[in-house]
Amino acid sequence: MMPEAAGCARVRVGRGSVAGSVDRQAPPHPGDGSGPVPQGVLGDGACDHVPVMLDEVVDAVAPRPGGRYVDCTFGRGGHTRAVLDRIGPAGRVLAMDRDPQAVAAARELARPDSRISVHHARFGEVGDVVGAAGLAGRVDAVLMDLGVSSPQLDQPERGFSFLHDGPLDMRMDPGAGISAAEWLASASEQEIGRVLRELGEERAARRIARAVVAERNRGIPVATTRRLAAIVAGAVRGGGVRARVHPATRTFQAIRAHVNEELGELRRGLAATPDLLVPGGRLVVLSFHSLEDRIVKRFMRGDGVASAPPRRLPVVEASRSAGAFIPFKSARRPSESEVAANPRARSAVLRVAERSR
């Protein structure tokens, strides 16, 4: 396990420089603000994470004394702490994260507080984890705050961001799966192009894929964040130097989503939730990317989790959420003042649905 907060840097984020994260509009959420990353709630210095839409999320989770809650994405626990403050001595929070550093932070919080149980797991496994804890069908709210945390983005050795030079890793759990560098070393040009197009909506996907493979064929491994960013900038017409957003933004977001299988995780996690919640229980999801938000929106309105079921095949998955949820009226976005204080909140969309009775 990595040491907690190893190598974490407090960064002043330059305009137009963007980390490997995703956005529905031009500027991706983390790291494109013109000010410093704001101090988080944890007060532990360089590696804080400021919880996004905290008041709105707490309103949506609606914690009550004695309630049971699942935080699928503990991060640094900003949302969990606010829930704990409202559930009294008999309340419970089951906290999960796939990142060992986040799990270490959660265990620290849980040490003096027996109301929290901590699980190092992916939220694609939330059905099993909650089932094994004996809480299936007894949970009052499930929270998913998708994407990456500030500590992940700000630590060069995690390789999520081209704001810092570091090994091209991008795994949320560095102990599982293959790194972005390993994937780029072995994937075909076609596969790289497909990932950039489908997960990054990158128009120059083919050119970038070709440039990566050409570099590889010259015997130079694409192994660092800055190297990849430079290859992408060179492949994109004009180098994207005038663009408000760095030309490598979409490439980074696509590779991160691929290496962590983010959309598959989201689909599996969502599909489990109808069996976990009590009637009237809440599903609360914060997303930072239009691809994620589309999956969440469709799931909540009853279309299940299949993105585009092949024609003429039985749509088994797609019927899973039919009638399971009543979505709240509309998605919510962070206030202007929150975005001004925390630019990493800018692309957040909060969706809430209630388990039908």
Ligand SMILES: C[S@@+](CC[C@H](N)C(=O)[O-])C[C@H]1O[C@@H](n2cnc3c(N)ncnc32)[C@H](O)[C@@H]1O
């Ligand atoms: C935006 S942060 C959550 C921040 C948290 N709400 C807070 O207030 O501190 C997202 C977290 O979700 C975790 N994560 C992302 N995908 C996950 C998955 N499939 N399973 C479990 N954890 C995941 C990341 O490791 C990261 O710690």
